[in-house]
Amino acid sequence: MLLLYVTVAWVLFGGSSSDVTPEEKCYGSSLTLPFSYTPPVFNGQLYFTPSKGGSRTLLMDKGEAKHPRLKVRFGSLKFTDLTERDEGTFSISSNNDRRNNVIDLTIKDCADKVLYFYGERYSTTVPREAEFLEFIPLHSVDQSKILWNRTDPQTNNGGRERFKRNVWEIRNLNQADMGHYNIRAKDNTLLSRILLEVREFKRDYTTKVNERLLILNRPNIPPWTVAFTPEGEKENQTLMHEGKLLRNYNLGTFTGRMVAVHNGIEIDPVESTDNGTFEFRDQQGYLVQTVHVLVNPEQFATIVYVGIAVGIIVAVIVCCCCVRKCCCKKSSSKRADSAPQTAAAPAVYYHNTNPPAGPSYSAAPALDHSSHYSGNARVSSERTTISLEPSRYNPVNIDVNPPHPEVAPLGGQGVDPAPLLGSDCLSSDPGPRFELKGVHSAPPLSSGSTFCDVYTSDKLNFLL
Structure with missing residues (x-):
């Protein structure tokens, strides 16, 4: 205590x-x-x-x-x-x-939340101990209303609402039906509580400039009102009132392009200014549906811009290539004019018992076209003349000089001098040459040829 x-x-x-x-x-x-x-x-x-x-x-x-x-x-x-x-x-x-x-x-607020769309029907089961159904509009706490009372049958059928076989329903929902529905017992005890939300339908349309666009409203809707809000703006513009399209001068940017059709409106042709939201409302002003329209830019304009950009790039590349080609031609011409003429080396023929793996040729000085092969011609008084008498051939006088100090040995059988044919082919070369006696024919090469052949043979090695 x-x-x-x-x-x-x-x-x-x-x-x-x-x-x-x-x-x-x-x-x-x-x-x-x-x-x-x-x-x-x-x-x-x-x-x-x-x-x-x-x-x-x-x-x-x-x-x-x-x-x-x-x-x-x-x-x-x-x-x-x-x-x-x-x-x-x-x-x-x-x-x-x-x-x-x-x-x-x-x-x-611990109420059960339910979601319905405009025009749909909502129903709920009423328990046997329930005495009445109370409705409190959303954001209006002081405006409660008794929709159904077990002891008052007159409240059971009121317009869109009705009670039948312990089921209470409301048809053709709109935003005015949003709020709390409380089912209470006789002593006012709360048996159930539901929060009903009614939303409008939403649609999205994607179109292009100069195309035709048909926007449909929900079916079985009484005459409606249509308003348009451009993208990025807050103020809307009324286009249709109670099912009747306004006159052209009141349609703003839709003048001459919008007509009323069954359960909808038609826009032809579409313009870029049609980006925005269309709101469809019933006669009481409740929102039925919202339509968001997205207009893509004109395809032709995009192609033109891309084509112009590609053309500029190609033109720049072509110009660069032309300038570079011209510069290369000028530099090549200058190099060709200043480059000296190089004499080709005389061709070399190998006549060995064991010839090399492949033929080898070297350029020789140009021929003197004014002279011919002479059997009795002599290059110098200091050369030694050797007379050979091979069978079945005419006598040959061979003038032999010591090998040139700069001539490299050829073949695999010792150092072979490079004999020369023709007295006038290499008249300025002090190297060894061979002259044929009794042969007065023209050389095998044409008169326009600038090369002489050098003949190498192992049969003349005994002279060394």
């Missing part, structure tokens, strides 16, 4: 605003206050101050309830059927009028 009096004294005199207990409750539930604030332990005043503005309300005084939803029992204190208006602070005071805040209450 002493502990009880100490607790009560602390609550009444020792508490402060810093001892506030936060509480969160769902809509329609109940708040049970702590035992220390219940009679007969607590015999003071209980107040409530709403957090959204309003005057302070006395809920209980000396154990007696001053509010219809406050239930006072022995050892129990409960505040029932909580709503958004019950969000605030509960405080107590003693006889000396000193108030202390004890509970800070927050109301949560």
